[in-house]
Amino acid sequence: MFIIGELINGMYKKVAxxxxxxxxxxxxxxxxxxxxxxxxxxxxxxGPMSRxxxxxxxxxxxNIQKEVDVPLCLDSTKIQAIEEGLKGARVKxxxxxxxxxKEKLDLYIPLAKKYQASLIVLTMDKKGVPGNKDRRLELAAxxxxxxxxxxxxxxxxxxxxxxxxxxxxxxxxFDILESVKDFKxxxxxxxxxxxxxxxxxxxSKERSLINRTFLVMAQSYGLDAAILDPLDGELMNSxxxxxxxxxxxxxxxxxxxxxxxxxxx
Amino acid sequence: MFIIGELINGMYKKVAxxxxxxxxxxxxxxxxxxxxxxxxxxxxxxGPMSRxxxxxxxxxxxNIQKEVDVPLCLDSTKIQAIEEGLKGARVKxxxxxxxxxKEKLDLYIPLAKKYQASLIVLTMDKKGVPGNKDRRLELAAxxxxxxxxxxxxxxxxxxxxxxxxxxxxxxxxFDILESVKDFKxxxxxxxxxxxxxxxxxxxSKERSLINRTFLVMAQSYGLDAAILDPLDGELMNSxxxxxxxxxxxxxxxxxxxxxxxxxxx
Numbered sequence: 001m002f003i004i005g006e007l008i009n010g011m012y013k014k015v016a017x018x019x020x021x022x023x024x025x026x027x028x029x030x031x032x033x034x035x036x037x038x039x040x041x042x043x044x045x046x047g048p049m050s051r052x053x054x055x056x057x058x059x060x061x062x063n064i065q066k067e068v069d070v071p072l073c074l075d076s077t078k079i080q081a082i083e084e085g086l087k088g089a090r091v092k093x094x095x096x097x098x099x100x101x102k103e104k105l106d107l108y109i110p111l112a113k114k115y116q117a118s119l120i121v122l123t124m125d126k127k128g129v130p131g132n133k134d135r136r137l138e139l140a141a142x143x144x145x146x147x148x149x150x151x152x153x154x155x156x157x158x159x160x161x162x163x164x165x166x167x168x169x170x171x172x173x174f175d176i177l178e179s180v181k182d183f184k185x186x187x188x189x190x191x192x193x194x195x196x197x198x199x200x201x202x203x204s205k206e207r208s209l210i211n212r213t214f215l216v217m218a219q220s221y222g223l224d225a226a227i228l229d230p231l232d233g234e235l236m237n238s239x240x241x242x243x244x245x246x247x248x249x250x251x252x253x254x255x256x257x258x259x260x261x262x263x264x265x
Numbered sequence: 266m267f268i269i270g271e272l273i274n275g276m277y278k279k280v281a282x283x284x285x286x287x288x289x290x291x292x293x294x295x296x297x298x299x300x301x302x303x304x305x306x307x308x309x310x311x312g313p314m315s316r317x318x319x320x321x322x323x324x325x326x327x328n329i330q331k332e333v334d335v336p337l338c339l340d341s342t343k344i345q346a347i348e349e350g351l352k353g354a355r356v357k358x359x360x361x362x363x364x365x366x367k368e369k370l371d372l373y374i375p376l377a378k379k380y381q382a383s384l385i386v387l388t389m390d391k392k393g394v395p396g397n398k399d400r401r402l403e404l405a406a407x408x409x410x411x412x413x414x415x416x417x418x419x420x421x422x423x424x425x426x427x428x429x430x431x432x433x434x435x436x437x438x439f440d441i442l443e444s445v446k447d448f449k450x451x452x453x454x455x456x457x458x459x460x461x462x463x464x465x466x467x468x469s470k471e472r473s474l475i476n477r478t479f480l481v482m483a484q485s486y487g488l489d490a491a492i493l494d495p496l497d498g499e500l501m502n503s504x505x506x507x508x509x510x511x512x513x514x515x516x517x518x519x520x521x522x523x524x525x526x527x528x529x530x
Contacts, residue, residue, distance in 0.1 A: 166509065170516045177485060205518050206506065213506040216478050217485035220442060241471065241478040244431065251435045253470050 001243055002225035004073050004094075005031075005039030006198060008060065010047015019046060019056050027060060028067035035068045038240075038263050039230040041094060042068070044085065045075035057081040061088040073120075073227065079107055086115040093117040096227075097160065100125045100139040105146040118156040120194055123179070129162050133175040133182070136161055140183050144191065158194040158225060159183045165202040166210060173200070173214065180221045197228040212238040219246060266508055267490035269338050269359075270296075270304030271463060273325065275312015284311060284321050292325060293332035300333045303505075303528050304495040306359060307333070309350065310340035322346040326353040338385075338492065344372055351380040358382040361492075362425060365390045365404040370411040383421040385459055388444070394427050398440040398447070401426055405448050409456065423459040423490060424448045430467040431475055438465070438479065445486045462493040477503040484511060 007030055010016045018026040031042055042064060046056040053076060061072055065088075074085040075096040082095055097120040098108035105121070112119040123130060123139040130136045140159050147157050161179040164172050176195075184190040200214050201207040212235045215226060219242040230236060240259045243249045252258055272295055275281045283291040296307055307329060311321040318341055326337055339350040340361040351358055362385040363373035370386070377384040388395060388404040395401045405424050412422050426444040429437050441460075449455040465479050466472040477500045480491060484507040495501060505524045508514045517523055 167516055167518070170509070171512050173510050174485075174512060200510075206521060209502060209506050209521075210510065213481050213503055214510050216481045217507070217510065220439075220482035220485060237471075237474060238478055241474050242482070244435070245438050245465075245475065245479050245482065247435050247439060251432055253432070256471060 001219055001223070001239055001248070002041065003039050003230055003239070004041040004043050004194070004225055004227040005034030005230045006043050006196070006227045007034055007229060007231065008042055008064065009045040009075070010050050010056075011045070012047070016047050016049045019050060019060070022059065024063040024066075027063050031064045031067045034230045035070055036263060037230045037233075038236055038259070039070065041071040041073050041225075043073040043075050043096065043227050045096075046081070053078050053081040054084045058084045058088045061085045065090060071118075074117075079111065083111060083115075086111070086117060094120060094158065096120045097122050100143050102142075102146070105143065109146060109150045109152050112156065113150060113152055118158060118192075119152070120158040120160050122160045122162055124162055129164070131172070133179055136175070136179045137182055137186075140179075140186060140191075144187055154187045154191045155189050156192075158192045160194050160196070163195040163197065163199045163214070165204070166200055167203050177217055177221045180218055180223050184222050184224075192224040193222065194225040194227065195223065197226045208232050208234055211235055215239060216242045219243065266484055266488070266504055266513070267306065268304050268495055268504070269306040269308050269459070269490060269492040270299030270495045271308050271461070271492045272299055272494060272496065273307055273329065274310040274340070275315050275321075276310070277312070281312050281314045284315060284325070287324065289328040289331075292328050296329045296332045299495045300335055301528060302495045302498075303501055303524070304335065306336040306338050306490075308338040308340050308361065308492050310361075311346070318343050318346040319349045322350045323353045326350045330355060336383075339382075344376065348376060351376070351382060359385060359423070361385045362387050365408050367407075367411070370408065374411060374415045374417050377421065378415060378417055383423060383457075384417070385423040385425050387425045387427055389427055394429070396437070398444055401440070401444045402447055402451075405444075405451060405456075409452055419452045419456045420454050421457075423457045425459050425461070428460040428462065428464045428479070430469070431465055432468050442482055442486045445483055445488050449487050449489075457489040458487065459490040459492065460488065462491045473497050473499055476500055480504060481507045484508065 044060050046053045050056045071092040073094040073096045074082045095112050095117050098104045099122050121143045123136045161176045180193045201210040216238050309325050311318045315321045336357040338359040338361045339347045360377050360382050363369045364387050386408045388401045426441045445458045448458050462476050466475040481503050
């Protein structure tokens with residue numbers, strides 16, 4: 001399971017403040033803390049309050065890289081900001097994200113190719129978020145077709161089935177699980193799959209419990225990556241145990257401690 | 266998810282003592298406690314120390330029924346004990362269990378039919394526990410064929426893929442998950458599926474965490490029932506949340522409390 005830490009996001013008040021005050025110490029500490037507990041990449045999002053997304057994203061990328069070496073997941077709806085982040089990055093990047101609309105793919109796939117970045121594409125388009133599995137598959141097929149047309153390596157393509165909140169789209173969650181498995185069977189080698197995990201519990205009381213319950217299921221359906229809060233210890237314990245049950249890591253009696261020790265440098 | 270409480274089992278020291286001393290108060294309290302937190306059926310097993318399995322099982326059945334009305338899962342390798350339990354039961358019973366050997370099925374299926382009981386059949390035979398998914402499916406097909414031959418309703422047939430401990434058979438657990446889904450696709454209406462959950466963590470340190478991680482996965486693969494410890498609160502919270510995520514129960518903000526309240530009479 002590829003873990004993308006979600007905490008460097010301007011929707012969190014402290015991150016927004018750090019961005020405003022250019023408080024690199026706070027951002028670097030938040031980057032380090034996530035990697036120390038197991039994040040293998042970090043999402044970087046300026047948030048809705050940023051008045052200079054291009055400059056802020058570049059500043060975040062430059063400062064995070066002073067602390068950690070992991071891939072950065074450049075998260076913005078503004079393609080100029082993403083390109084600025086790509087220019088400033090010396091690590092592998094993941095672009096987060098394109099939609100399935102042809103005009104978007106025609107911009108984002110060449111951009112990802114130019115910078116040898118991975119690319120997350122949401123299985124949604126101008127018509128909105130799919131209401132069922134068939135529509136998700138239809139959009140996935142369009143995305144894959146575009147990747148082939150641009151000779152973009154499918155192993156660098158992350159399809160995101162768009163995880164919806166349980167309090168508004170409870171009847172879609174099983175479809176989303178099955179979509180993960182179906183997406184992976186569409187190409188050889190398989191495309192990758194990713195979800196923004198915390199979305200499932202937006203507006204719910206039992207956020208951590210709902211998050212880890214879905215994550216474990218999704219791991220068993222072949223999910224490759226998740227954007228999540230690596231500081232949620234119970235979530236991480238579930239994730240590590242799911243990888244163990246799925247035979248992705250080798251069993252030992254103290255497998256939790258072994259995992260944690262392997263992260264501390 | 267159909268929850269079969271596992272605690273009335275003579276392998277637990279206190280239950281063995283209660284059996285020896287015919288301490289009905291202890292057994293009734295243990296039955297009541299399991300049902301109160303959500304067990305919908307109770308496994309009843311005299312354990313390895315019983316010197317009179319036939320009499321002990323009958324005694325357990327009679328006393329448990331004085332406390333609770335739920336189905337009883339008569340758990341013994343001795344068919345005479347199971348028949349004695351069936352005779353003493355006024356509730357629906359589940360026979361736990363037959364193997365896939367023809368001579369066993371020829372005894373157990375007619376017995377289940379005679380008493381209108383459900384029947385758990387392990388997908389193993391004299392040759393032992395299957396080493397892969399194909400063998401599990403082969404045995405499942407043999408069991409289903411026998412059920413059809415006896416005109417036994419497949420909805421009353423529980424196939425058990427035999428959940429093995431993660432510390433000895435880590436590479437089989439994903440096969441077991443997939444077997445659950447495959448078993449259910451073999452007939453219309455579907456056969457039911459069940460696992461003895463605690464087996465997965467035999468000999469492991471993180472028992473509850475491993476149990477609930479596998480259970481949530483298995484629920485997402487369509488598992489119908491599990492024999493488990495309903496007094497493990499974290500396990501029950503995971504189970505309830507998995508049913509919610511899988512749209513088996515209706516969402517509300519306080520769904521955990523709602524579930525718990527619904528169990529208290």
